[in-house]
Amino acid sequence: xxxxxxxxxxxxxxxxxxxxxxxxxxxxxxxxxxxxxxxxxxxxxxxxxxxxxxxxxxxxxxxxxxxxxxxxxxxxxxxxxxxxxxxxxxxxxxxxxxxxxxxxxxxxxxxxxxxxxxxxxxxxxxxxxxxxxxxxxxxxxxxxxxxxxxxxxxxxxxxxxxxxxxxxxxxxxxxxxxxxxxxxxxxxxxxxxxxxxxxxxxxxxxxxxxx
Numbered sequence: 001x002x003x004x005x006x007x008x009x010x011x012x013x014x015x016x017x018x019x020x021x022x023x024x025x026x027x028x029x030x031x032x033x034x035x036x037x038x039x040x041x042x043x044x045x046x047x048x049x050x051x052x053x054x055x056x057x058x059x060x061x062x063x064x065x066x067x068x069x070x071x072x073x074x075x076x077x078x079x080x081x082x083x084x085x086x087x088x089x090x091x092x093x094x095x096x097x098x099x100x101x102x103x104x105x106x107x108x109x110x111x112x113x114x115x116x117x118x119x120x121x122x123x124x125x126x127x128x129x130x131x132x133x134x135x136x137x138x139x140x141x142x143x144x145x146x147x148x149x150x151x152x153x154x155x156x157x158x159x160x161x162x163x164x165x166x167x168x169x170x171x172x173x174x175x176x177x178x179x180x181x182x183x184x185x186x187x188x189x190x191x192x193x194x195x196x197x198x199x200x201x202x203x204x205x206x207x208x209x210x211x
Contacts, residue, residue, distance in 0.1 A: 027084075027086075028084035028085060028086035028087060029086060031077075031082045031084055031086075031087065032073075032076055032080075032082060033073035033074070033076050033077040033082050033083075033084075033087050033091075034073075034084065034086060034087050034090055036069050036070075036072060036073035036076070037073060037087065037090040037091055037093075037094045038090075038094075039069055040066050040069050040070060040094040040095075040098060041093075041094050041097060041098075043062055043065065043066050043069075043098070044097055044098055044101045046062055047059050047062040047063065047066075047098075047101060047102065047105075048101055048105060050062060051105045051163060052105070054166075056163055056164055056165070056166045056167040056172075057164060057167040059163050059164075060160050060163045060164035060167070063098075063102065063156065063159055063160050063163060064160060066098055067156050067160075070091070070094070070095060070152075073087075073091065074091070088142070088144075089131075091144065092124075092127075092144055092148070093124075095152055096120055096124050099120055099152070099155050099156075099159070100117055100120055100121065102159045102163065103116050103117050103120075103155075103159070104117055105163075106159070106162055106163070109172065109175070110162065110175050110178050110179070110182060111175075112175075112178075112179050112182045112183070112186075113182055115182075115186055116155070116182060116185050116186050116189060119186055119189045119190055119193065120189055122193065123189065123192065123193035123196065126193070126196075126197060127196055127200070130196075130197070130200035130201070130204070131200070133200075133204055134200060134203050134204060134207070137204070137207045137208075140203075142199070142200070142203065145195065145196070145199065147188075147191060147192045147195045147196075148192045148195075148196065150188060150192075151185070151188040151189050151191070151192040154184065154185055154188050155185045155188075155189065158181045158182065158184070158185050161173070161181070162178055162181075
């Protein structure tokens with residue numbers, strides 16, 4: 001009987017969490033900043049096709065457009081009070097999907113890029129798990145922090161330079177030179193990963209302390 005009660009309670013908690021998430025999506029999906037996030041996600045296959053075809057300047061232009069869209073959606077959200085719980089999730093998801101796609105493509109020439117992809121993937125999966133715990137217990141979605149924005153900016157700049165380089169430099173930037181900015185991105189992404197884990201663990205402890 002106790003196990004049946006636990007299963008019932010777990011099922012009810014899951015249903016409540018699902019209902020809350022569905023309500024947030026229905027409420028927030030139509031905002032302009034969120035449409036900008038959708039736009040960034042749609043740019044990912046465009047970038048991949050252009051890069052694979054060797055259209056380096058065009059693929060770099062896609063990254064720049066994506067980056068400006070990222071800056072614009074944050075500005076619009078704050079300026080016109082359109083910050084939403086869904087947007088707080090969608091924005092970093094769009095960023096990381098873009099980053100992963102870019103550096104998987106770059107990994108074909110610069111194998112070290114796959115290490116950066118692994119760090120980004122580990123960070124996002126960890127944050128997803130911790131974020132769900134916070135949302136479940138406190139109905140709260142945390143915003144991006146300065147360390148995450150710095151890492152994202154450095155990764156975007158590195159991506160633009162490495163993607164566009166073959167258009168300006170015959171053969172592109174050599175792996176020996178390219179490894180240094182990639183290592184810098186790995187360090188910044190790892191630091192951001194650590195800081196987010198510390199932050200989320202602190203929030204979870206604070207929530208438990210209130211109960």
